[in-house]
Amino acid sequence: MALTVSNNGAVAAASYYLGKNQDALQTSIKRLASGKKIVGGAQDPGTLAVSMKVNAAINRLSGAQNNIRNAQGFLEVQDGLLETAGKIVMRMSELKGYASQDPLKGEQDIASYDNEFKDLQIQLHAISQLDFNGTSLFAQFVSDGQGGSGTDEMQFNASSTLESLDHTLDIYTSTKGSEGSKVSIHKSSFLSALTILGNKTSNLKWSERDNDTINNSTTLATATQKIALAAESASETLKLSNVSSGIFEKALENVVYLRAQTGGGLSRLNFAAESMATQETNMRAALGRIEDVDIAAEAANLSKYSILMQASAAMVAQANSQNDVALMLLRYSPPEKN
Numbered sequence: 001m002a003l004t005v006s007n008n009g010a011v012a013a014a015s016y017y018l019g020k021n022q023d024a025l026q027t028s029i030k031r032l033a034s035g036k037k038i039v040g041g042a043q044d045p046g047t048l049a050v051s052m053k054v055n056a057a058i059n060r061l062s063g064a065q066n067n068i069r070n071a072q073g074f075l076e077v078q079d080g081l082l083e084t085a086g087k088i089v090m091r092m093s094e095l096k097g098y099a100s101q102d103p104l105k106g107e108q109d110i111a112s113y114d115n116e117f118k119d120l121q122i123q124l125h126a127i128s129q130l131d132f133n134g135t136s137l138f139a140q141f142v143s144d145g146q147g148g149s150g151t152d153e154m155q156f157n158a159s160s161t162l163e164s165l166d167h168t169l170d171i172y173t174s175t176k177g178s179e180g181s182k183v184s185i186h187k188s189s190f191l192s193a194l195t196i197l198g199n200k201t202s203n204l205k206w207s208e209r210d211n212d213t214i215n216n217s218t219t220l221a222t223a224t225q226k227i228a229l230a231a232e233s234a235s236e237t238l239k240l241s242n243v244s245s246g247i248f249e250k251a252l253e254n255v256v257y258l259r260a261q262t263g264g265g266l267s268r269l270n271f272a273a274e275s276m277a278t279q280e281t282n283m284r285a286a287l288g289r290i291e292d293v294d295i296a297a298e299a300a301n302l303s304k305y306s307i308l309m310q311a312s313a314a315m316v317a318q319a320n321s322q323n324d325v326a327l328m329l330l331r332y333s334p335p336e337k338n
Contacts, residue, residue, distance in 0.1 A: 010319035018312035025305040031293045032302060038291060047290060054287045060175035061280045068273045071171040071185055074132045075266040078188075079259060081127050081137060085190070086255045088120050092229065093248035095120075099240045110240070118237035124230040128190045138190035139167035140206060156192035156203040156254060173272040183272060185265040193254035194230045199223035200246045203254065211236045220244055 030039040038048050099105065099113045128138045141153055167187035174180030191206035198221045209228035212235075214221045221227055221242050229251050231237040 011316060014312060014315040014319050018309065018316055021305050021309040021312050025302070025309050028298055028302045028305055031298050032295070035293055035295075036291050037293045051287065051291045054283060054290065057175060058280060058283050058287065061276055061283065064173060064175055065273060065276050065280070067171055068173060068269055068276065070133075071169070071183070072266060072269050072273065074135070074137070074169075075185055075262050075269065077132050078137045079262045079266065081130060082190075082255055082259045082262060085124060085127055085194075086252060086259070088124055089194075089229065089248055089252045089255060092117060092120055093245060093252070096240050096243065096245050096248060100245075114239050114241075117240050118231070118234060121229055121231040121237045122234065124194060125191070125232050128230060135169070136167075136187060139187040140189065140191050141167075153205045153207055154189040154192055155205050156189045156195075157257075171269065173269075173276065181272075183265065183268050185269075186261055188258045188261060190258065191228070191230055193258055194251050195226060195228040196247055196250050196254075197223070198225045198227060198244075198247075200244075200250045206230070209236075211238055214238055214242045217242060221247075 027039065031037060038044055038051065095113045095117050099110045105113075128140075130137050139154060168184045169187070171183045171185060172178065172180060173183055192203055195204045195206045195209055196202075197204060204226045206228055208226050210221075210225040211228055211231065214225055214227065215236070215238055218241065221244070227238065227243060227247055228236075229238075229243075229247070
């Protein structure tokens, strides 16, 4: 074999493989450190693109789930307040029984019941004004975009479509936004549900209440008068002697209806949340199969390329030693002849 100095092919080949093994070793280290198969766009652009799309879909799912959780919180708070309102109406009915059915109660006793009754009326109105993160939990007026001007008052269970339209909040339950599925939750007409015609046959708008007229009377409200169990101030409150027991029964029936409406929306949101959680779990599993590294296989690669790099480095050193052999020949001087 020819011994050359200017073109050492063995060194070039050994150096080439040394560089390749070093790159492979670095890639293996990066994969093990990051836990990802793809540590650079040049390695597998197609898989990287799929991974980014799946990641984006997961992020959209997380956003939609957050919307659903907020809506669930809204309805849970609303339902809790309606439960409290139901207890207040039942307490009002109980006070009516104490004040009107016990002949042993004196005027002072009845006045005490009336004071509590007035406080409870104000409390019902206070409940109607509460909000959830700045969004009112109950509505008194028809919402814009649904046939109303935003100032038209709603009426609970009204025969007129316009007057019965509740405020609705559309909660999107898919990653497609407004083009996908949605659940409409209601800000129900709570005040109107507590405003009842004296004959207990229908509900009215809260603004139509005859509380001032009824309050100035000492007799039971007539069948044509409009009784509101919610009062904004003490001057608008009623006395127990002005209200029949049937009014409380009708008001409680209306509150139960509102709770059923809230419960229906909450149930649907719960199923939507469960569905989206399942989707996210499956998407994350798919993403793991696409981009997560096989630790065992990559650890074996790390050992492999570490050995190969050391062997390549040794071969580079061995190939470079050929130059030393050539120099030894140049330095050799034959013995002089006598």
